[in-house]
Amino acid sequence: xxxxxxxxxxxxxxxxxxxxxxxxxxxxxxxxxxxxxxxxxxxxxxxxxxxxxxxxxxxxxxxxxxxxxxxxxxxxxxxxxxxxxxxxxxxxxxxxxxxxxxxxxxxxxxxxxxxxxxxxxxxxxxxxxxxxxxxxxxxxxxxxxxxxxxxxxxxxxxxxxxxxxxxxxxxxxxxxxxxxxxxxxxxxxxxxxxxxxxxxxxxxxxxxxxxxxxxxxxxxxxxxxxxxxxxxxxxxxxxxxxxxxxxxxxxxxxxxxxxxxxxxxxxxxxxxxxxxxxxxxx
Numbered sequence: 001x002x003x004x005x006x007x008x009x010x011x012x013x014x015x016x017x018x019x020x021x022x023x024x025x026x027x028x029x030x031x032x033x034x035x036x037x038x039x040x041x042x043x044x045x046x047x048x049x050x051x052x053x054x055x056x057x058x059x060x061x062x063x064x065x066x067x068x069x070x071x072x073x074x075x076x077x078x079x080x081x082x083x084x085x086x087x088x089x090x091x092x093x094x095x096x097x098x099x100x101x102x103x104x105x106x107x108x109x110x111x112x113x114x115x116x117x118x119x120x121x122x123x124x125x126x127x128x129x130x131x132x133x134x135x136x137x138x139x140x141x142x143x144x145x146x147x148x149x150x151x152x153x154x155x156x157x158x159x160x161x162x163x164x165x166x167x168x169x170x171x172x173x174x175x176x177x178x179x180x181x182x183x184x185x186x187x188x189x190x191x192x193x194x195x196x197x198x199x200x201x202x203x204x205x206x207x208x209x210x211x212x213x214x215x216x217x218x219x220x221x222x223x224x225x226x227x228x229x230x231x232x233x234x235x236x237x238x239x240x241x242x243x244x245x246x247x248x249x250x251x252x253x254x255x256x257x258x259x260x261x262x263x264x265x266x267x268x269x270x271x272x273x274x275x276x277x278x279x280x281x282x
Contacts, residue, residue, distance in 0.1 A: 002164070004064035005173055010057050021046040084169075091169040092139060095162065099149040109142065115231055116141045116219040122235045126262060127211045133204060136175055137212055140182035144220050147183070160184035174202050181209070182216045188257045190214055210261035217258060225251035229270075238263070244270040 010017075020031055021042045028038050052060070077083060084090060116138060120131055147159030163180040171179075177199050184192055190213040196203065203209055222231060222242070229246035242248070248270040255266060 002173070002176070003062050004168055005061065005171060005176070007059055007061045007172065009059055010052055017045060017049055017052075021049070089139075089169055091167050091171065092142065095143060095146060095166050099146045111226070111228065112141055112144075112219060112223040113138050115222055115226075116215055118231075118233050119215045119219060122233045123211065123215065123240075125235060126264075127208065129204075129208055129211075133178065133208070133212055136178045137182065137216060140179045140216055141219055143179070143183060144216075156184055156186035177202050178204065178209075178212070182213060185213045185217050188254075188259050190217065190259045190261065207261065214258070214261050218255065221251045221254045221258070222248065225249070239265045239267060242266065242268045242270075244268070246271050 016031070020028070020033075023031070023042065025038060025042075028041065029035075033041055051057075074082065117134065120127075120134055120137060124131065143159065143163060146162055147155030147157070150158045160180050160183050163183050164176065167176045167179060181192070181195060181199070181203065184195060190210050191206075196206070196209070204212070225248050226244065227246050229244045229248070231242065231244045233243075234241045248268055252268055255268070260266075
């Protein structure tokens with residue numbers, strides 16, 4: 001369980017918060033609190049309730065950042081209006097910095113993001129979500145190789161755990177889960193059903209999640225096999241046409257086995273030439 005960035009509506013929990021200060025020490029166990037909090041929880045909740053009422057708070061976002069971190073950031077960002085630049089997310093940068101060996105290999109990071117963005121836009125005919133989750137999709141695509149730094153075996157699981165623990169700055173619980181769940185996708189299946197059932201209240205609708213997973217997985221397949229190809233998409237009459245100026249033979253079999261959110265055809269038109277090899281005389 002992750003406390004940082006957890007948010008909740010004050011009115012929805014008003015009765016719960018109001019009953020804690022009025023409870024006896026013996027009855028605190030019914031509130032689901034840790035025993036080591038019993039000595040101060042009633043007084044602390046009373047003060048907390050007074051603060052909420054005084055400022056008229058409608059919602060609360062929790063933070064696991066302490067005073068020391070706050071002082072450090074205040075000094076670090078004092079010339080920048082106490083904010084990181086819009087183009088920099090410290091959590092993403094930190095993850096990529098620690099998994100830089102494979103990040104260096106993926107020199108064409110921008111082309112991978114373009115593939116995902118193009119697909120998301122073209123498939124809006126069926127998705128119809130106004131590209132609401134494009135930021136989360138692109139973050140997941142950007143982090144798609146991080147698990148391989150540890151080992152190629154079950155790398156998608158490693159990526160899921162890394163993202164769940166390390167995505168902190170400027171991410172809500174809903175965003176953390178969506179990005180992590182996309183990273184967890186592997187092979188031909190689009191949905192990990194046990195994980196989806198566990199976190200369903202915080203995730204997009206199943207239909208939307210299937211589409212996002214499809215776009216994420218297809219993007220990874222194409223990028224791994226494209227060799228810096230110029231790839232374009234059209235989607236019409238339930239047919240996704242993928243055109244490439246370079247061979248995509250390594251991706252074709254994977255794409256053929258990939259589950260789809262809804263029934264439609266995928267046609268690949270590429271420059272299907274056998275790679276030249278002087279030693280083989282071709």
